[in-house]
Amino acid sequence: MRKIEAIIRHFKLEDVKSALSEQGVQGMTITEVRGFGRQKGHTEMYRGAEYQVDFVPKIKIEVVVGADDCQRVVDTIVRSAQTGQVGDGKIFVADLAETVRIRTGESGKSAI
Amino acid sequence: MKMRNSIHLIAFVWLMLITIGSSWTSTLATPAMAAEETVASTADAAQAIRQEPIDSGDNAWMMISCALVLFMTAPGLAMFYGGLVRKKNVVGVMMQCIFMMGLMTVLWALWGYSLAFGGDGAWIGNFDHLLMRGVQSQWVAGQPVVPVSGSIPTLTFMLFQGMFIIITPALICGAFAERMKFSTMVVFMILWATLVYCPLCHWVWGGGILAFGGEHSAVSAGGALDFAGGTVVHISSGVSALICALLIGRRLGYGSEPMPPHNLTYTTLGAAMLWVGWFGFNAGSQLAADGIAANAFAVTHFGAAAGAIAWAGMEWITRGKPSVLGTCSGLVAGLVCVTPAAGFVQPIAGLVMGLAAGVVCFFACTAIKNKFGYDDSLDAFGVHGVGGTLGAILTGVFATRAVNDVADGSPLGLIEGGTIIAGQIAAVAITWVLAIAATFIILKALDATIGLRVSQEEEIEGLDLSQHGEEGYIFI
Numbered sequence: 001m002r003k004i005e006a007i008i009r010h011f012k013l014e015d016v017k018s019a020l021s022e023q024g025v026q027g028m029t030i031t032e033v034r035g036f037g038r039q040k041g042h043t044e045m046y047r048g049a050e051y052q053v054d055f056v057p058k059i060k061i062e063v064v065v066g067a068d069d070c071q072r073v074v075d076t077i078v079r080s081a082q083t084g085q086v087g088d089g090k091i092f093v094a095d096l097a098e099t100v101r102i103r104t105g106e107s108g109k110s111a112i
Numbered sequence: 113m114k115m116r117n118s119i120h121l122i123a124f125v126w127l128m129l130i131t132i133g134s135s136w137t138s139t140l141a142t143p144a145m146a147a148e149e150t151v152a153s154t155a156d157a158a159q160a161i162r163q164e165p166i167d168s169g170d171n172a173w174m175m176i177s178c179a180l181v182l183f184m185t186a187p188g189l190a191m192f193y194g195g196l197v198r199k200k201n202v203v204g205v206m207m208q209c210i211f212m213m214g215l216m217t218v219l220w221a222l223w224g225y226s227l228a229f230g231g232d233g234a235w236i237g238n239f240d241h242l243l244m245r246g247v248q249s250q251w252v253a254g255q256p257v258v259p260v261s262g263s264i265p266t267l268t269f270m271l272f273q274g275m276f277i278i279i280t281p282a283l284i285c286g287a288f289a290e291r292m293k294f295s296t297m298v299v300f301m302i303l304w305a306t307l308v309y310c311p312l313c314h315w316v317w318g319g320g321i322l323a324f325g326g327e328h329s330a331v332s333a334g335g336a337l338d339f340a341g342g343t344v345v346h347i348s349s350g351v352s353a354l355i356c357a358l359l360i361g362r363r364l365g366y367g368s369e370p371m372p373p374h375n376l377t378y379t380t381l382g383a384a385m386l387w388v389g390w391f392g393f394n395a396g397s398q399l400a401a402d403g404i405a406a407n408a409f410a411v412t413h414f415g416a417a418a419g420a421i422a423w424a425g426m427e428w429i430t431r432g433k434p435s436v437l438g439t440c441s442g443l444v445a446g447l448v449c450v451t452p453a454a455g456f457v458q459p460i461a462g463l464v465m466g467l468a469a470g471v472v473c474f475f476a477c478t479a480i481k482n483k484f485g486y487d488d489s490l491d492a493f494g495v496h497g498v499g500g501t502l503g504a505i506l507t508g509v510f511a512t513r514a515v516n517d518v519a520d521g522s523p524l525g526l527i528e529g530g531t532i533i534a535g536q537i538a539a540v541a542i543t544w545v546l547a548i549a550a551t552f553i554i555l556k557a558l559d560a561t562i563g564l565r566v567s568q569e570e571e572i573e574g575l576d577l578s579q580h581g582e583e584g585y586i587f588i
Contacts, residue, residue: 044372045427045431045433045435046372046373046435047437047438047441047477047478047491048477048478048481048482049371049372051370051372053370
């Protein structure tokens with residue numbers, strides 16, 4: 001099993017979600033996150049007080065898939081989340097030790 | 113040591129002022145003249161109801177105005193200020209507003225109204241109306257009598273004025289937001305309302321030393337025109353706010369940590385509510401639903417509109433983008449500025465005053481604040497102190513007898529050749545002195561006894577948890 005974490009732009013969420021659904025991905029978890037990479041932040045100004053905001057808001061998608069499906073899913077995310085501009089995000093893939101479905105208690109790949 | 117001496121000196125002068133004031137009040141007491149004061153004795157009250165019947169239109173408008181002005185403190189100011197602080201202090205600052213509604217109303221009912229509107233002494237009211245005596249209905253000579261002020265029940269007048277003593281201290285909360293101990297704030301506000309607001313309210317509206325053309329106003333070059341509280345509400349709260357910011361000191365991390373507003377949507381809606389509530393504040397201050405009230409309504413509306421455009425425009429020019437917060441700040445600055453003028457100037461003058469306030473307060477809240485480095489956290493001084501002072505002076509420029517003939521046909525503002533601006537400036541100066549001296553003394557006394565600030569740990573944790581054991585936003 002693999003856990004795929006993709007940091008993407010807000011407005012790409014719907015595209016990524018439908019592309020993954022088409023690939024047979026059954027579920028996912030999303031979080032609103034903030035962070036920075038090469039994309040520069042921006043400045044905000046409140047009544048003359050200027051702040052540099054480095055942490056840019058992004059969406060994090062977490063998807064768990066079988067090892068065989070991993071590359072296909074990663075490619076799908078890259079294709080659907082790409083704009084070609086700095087700030088498109090990152091994908092992190094990690095080995096996953098275990099998955100348990102709480103309702104039934106079953107574990108392993110069938111619990112995904 | 114030098115500091116301590118100066119405190120003693122100021123305290124002494126202040127006490128002298130009050131003592132002299134009180135003795136003058138008792139020695140110079142003359143038969144009550146204004147309608148709200150005729151109810152000092154029950155016989156007068158019985159006469160008052162026969163002489164001046166209640167006008168149902170006026171009373172209806174005034175009771176609606178009361179509700180509008182209350183609405184300004186919360187939700188209006190509570191949301192305006194609540195959005196500007198950091199998340200950990202949001203209910204703390206809203207609490208200060210909503211708690212003022214309770215605290216100041218009790219104070220007003222017990223002694224505040226009487227100190228502000230009892231008798232016609234020069235320096236302070238008297239105790240005639242303690243516990244609503246002479247204000248509430250009474251049984252006289254075999255019939256119930258409703259005390260009347262002008263064309264409305266004295267109760268309506270008392271309520272309307274009572275809404276002003278709620279919002280005035282609440283405005284000060286912007287200066288010490290995010291760091292003042294709640295218990296100390298409660299004591300401070302009781303003392304401030306009693307020693308600053310009530311005397312000042314009496315000076316301007318109760319026939320005291322700042323009343324326009326009043327018998328005691330030689331001290332202030334003939335007194336000031338203050339339609340709805342430029343001096344009483346905005347200069348008093350704004351200047352006191354500056355003293356608070358200076359004496360309490362900056363927030364931890366001010367200047368090094370980012371402290372952006374945590375929810376500008378609250379702030380925007382709060383500002384819009386202030387705009388609406390201000391119609392009651394200004395147009396209600398005519399105490400009747402007549403032509404001058406309509407004039408005040410128009411001036412209020414135009415002032416807010418011009419202020420919003422002016423501040424946003426200044427940002428657009430100097431920084432490339434107009435901001436939401438700037439637009440909100442500008443509309444409030446415009447409203448503050450036209451407050452003393454609403455019933456005395458033409459609507460187009462209101463437009464000019466709003467524009468001026470937008471520009472001047474923009475500089476006060478950005479350039480001036482940054483230059484001096486004081487942490488007036490939510491710009492209570494920059495908007496209310498500066499805007500109020502500007503408004504009081506510009507009233508002396510634009511006031512016209514065509515709108516409100518208060519001087520028996522004599523010209524009023526500079527533009528029509530009048531000289532009331534001398535009284536306006538004198539009143540501004542006197543109000544500044546009172547607000548600075550009294551706030552300084554009260555805060556120094558409280559600092560020496562119960563302490564002004566929360567501990568460092570409590571400040572870092574946030575006032576919501578440390579002062580109230582609550583959070584604004586709960587993750588469930």
